[in-house]
Amino acid sequence: MQIFKNQNIEIYNSLSGKKETFKPITEGYVGMYVCGPTVYSNVHLGNVRTFMSFDVIYRYLLHLGYKVRYVRNITDAGHLENDADVGEDKITKKARLEAIEPMEIVQRYTVDFHNVLNTFNFLPPSIEPTATGHIIEQIELIESIIENGFAYVVNGSVYFDVHKYNEANDYGILSKRKLEDLIHNTRELDGQSDKKNPQDFALWKRAEPTHIMRWPSPWSDGFPGWHLECTAMSTKYLGDYFDIHGGGMDLKFPHHECEIAQNKAARGQDPVKYWMHANMLELNGARMSKSTGNYINPAELLSGENDIMSKAYSPSVVRFFMMQASYRSVLDLTDNGLLASEKGLNRLFDAISLLKDLPSSASSSINVSEWKQKCYDAMNDDFNTPILIATLFEGVKFINQIKDGSATITASDLEELKNTIHVFVFDILGLENTGKSETSTDKLSGAVELLIKLRQEARANKDFAMSDKIRDELAAVGIHLKDGKEGTSFSVN
Ligand SMILES: [Zn+2]
Numbered sequence: 001m002q003i004f005k006n007q008n009i010e011i012y013n014s015l016s017g018k019k020e021t022f023k024p025i026t027e028g029y030v031g032m033y034v035c036g037p038t039v040y041s042n043v044h045l046g047n048v049r050t051f052m053s054f055d056v057i058y059r060y061l062l063h064l065g066y067k068v069r070y071v072r073n074i075t076d077a078g079h080l081e082n083d084a085d086v087g088e089d090k091i092t093k094k095a096r097l098e099a100i101e102p103m104e105i106v107q108r109y110t111v112d113f114h115n116v117l118n119t120f121n122f123l124p125p126s127i128e129p130t131a132t133g134h135i136i137e138q139i140e141l142i143e144s145i146i147e148n149g150f151a152y153v154v155n156g157s158v159y160f161d162v163h164k165y166n167e168a169n170d171y172g173i174l175s176k177r178k179l180e181d182l183i184h185n186t187r188e189l190d191g192q193s194d195k196k197n198p199q200d201f202a203l204w205k206r207a208e209p210t211h212i213m214r215w216p217s218p219w220s221d222g223f224p225g226w227h228l229e230c231t232a233m234s235t236k237y238l239g240d241y242f243d244i245h246g247g248g249m250d251l252k253f254p255h256h257e258c259e260i261a262q263n264k265a266a267r268g269q270d271p272v273k274y275w276m277h278a279n280m281l282e283l284n285g286a287r288m289s290k291s292t293g294n295y296i297n298p299a300e301l302l303s304g305e306n307d308i309m310s311k312a313y314s315p316s317v318v319r320f321f322m323m324q325a326s327y328r329s330v331l332d333l334t335d336n337g338l339l340a341s342e343k344g345l346n347r348l349f350d351a352i353s354l355l356k357d358l359p360s361s362a363s364s365s366i367n368v369s370e371w372k373q374k375c376y377d378a379m380n381d382d383f384n385t386p387i388l389i390a391t392l393f394e395g396v397k398f399i400n401q402i403k404d405g406s407a408t409i410t411a412s413d414l415e416e417l418k419n420t421i422h423v424f425v426f427d428i429l430g431l432e433n434t435g436k437s438e439t440s441t442d443k444l445s446g447a448v449e450l451l452i453k454l455r456q457e458a459r460a461n462k463d464f465a466m467s468d469k470i471r472d473e474l475a476a477v478g479i480h481l482k483d484g485k486e487g488t489s490f491s492v493n
Pocket of ligand 1: 034035036230255
């Protein structure tokens with residue numbers, strides 16, 4: 001394994017705005033924190049993309065031999081509907097609407113989140129802490145921030161004093177915003193009168209009598225502000241200074257900016273060496289949004305039950321599609337893109353299945369170790385999966401050339417080619433050849449189409465007994481024929 005560590009990774013650090021050579025704080029170990037989901041609704045496909053980006057980064061670091069502690073939290077305390085820090089939190093709102101306990105909502109959507117991520121073949125993180133399990137740590141953090149003079153208490157709530165903090169620090173250091181601009185662009189909303197300034201954010205909120213999720217604190221029975229949990233949990237499990245903090249681009253401001261401010265206010269430093277942000281997922285060239293209808297959830301995409309895509313796509317096709325863009329680029333989800341990915345993935349798997357029967361020769365006409373290093377170079381360059389995939393397809397070309405006799409390979413080079421493809425396709429990209437996607441569906445349709453044809457012939461010959469027999473026996477195994485103007489179609493259930 002030692003040799004793998006000689007790979008030199010460059011990471012784009014959102015804080016510095018440039019690629020930096022990755023040097024873990026403690027040699028051989030990596031601490032990585034990624035902001036997890038708020039479990040008040042089904043996981044969004046955009047979040048799947050974000051978590052997938054960090055899944056591949058996690059897989060690559062593990063492959064290189066690092067001992068990685070990967071922490072991804074579950075936001076189950078419910079954070080406020082908007083940044084105004086007023087009103088009802090998301091989890092409580094959903095619970096009241098459906099007349100069930102908030103923790104029932106949390107449980108339902110945590111299970112859904114895990115199921116979706118399992119379907120897409122994610123590795124579980126090392127620790128998955130919950131906000132509700134770390135209330136004491138969050139209260140302690142608030143106490144330090146108050147002690148250091150960066151927070152104030154009003155009516156049982158505690159607010160972070162952004163203006164005071166900005167006197168000796170740079171609020172906006174990560175998101176490249178200036179406090180003066182924020183002051184001009186923040187509207188004063190009703191109910192914010194507790195705050196000294198609209199830019200201040202809540203560390204602790206006193207709970208209204210109707211608020212179900214609440215904990216005792218030195219200031220009031222209430223609940224922590226959302227930004228606080230990540231500060232408390234990341235440093236609890238990874239230490240006061242750790243390697244990587246990741247999340248979606250939309251979390252850069254205010255969430256991650258506030259995390260930096262809270263840490264500096266409590267402990268005097270930003271605990272993160274490399275800040276990483278995964279970019280957005282669009283749908284057909286526009287922002288995904290439930291309200292405009294330009295929206296598809298993971299289950300709909302995989303089942304084909306939607307009006308946006310022409311067919312169902314397997315989790316590996318979706319994974320392969322998402323890996324064809326750098327995690328830092330905006331990715332546009334389209335039917336054509338998915339169809340192309342499905343074709344590409346089948347070509348890749350077809351080539352992999354040829355590997356076991358390839359003949360070896362006395363000499364190699366292709367340079368396998370050079371190609372292998374190109375695969376590493378792609379991942380070393382800020383985890384550039386599209387370049388990796390292009391390089392893997394050079395491997396596919398080798399395989400096909402060896403198969404048709406236009407290239408030769410020695411037995412040991414063949415072994416290296418095989419291992420490299422397996423490592424990058426299955427271990428690092430996390431793709432799975434379930435075999436149930438395209439080919440088996442095609443075979444089934446072929447067989448059913450044949451029976452539909454035989455049934456038409458039977459009917460043309462007025463052999464209705466045979467025609468009914470075909471229909472009924474297909475129905476008995478769950479294949480239902482439907483006669484329409486356009487001919488006979490079928491569905492499987
Ligand atoms: Zn977070």
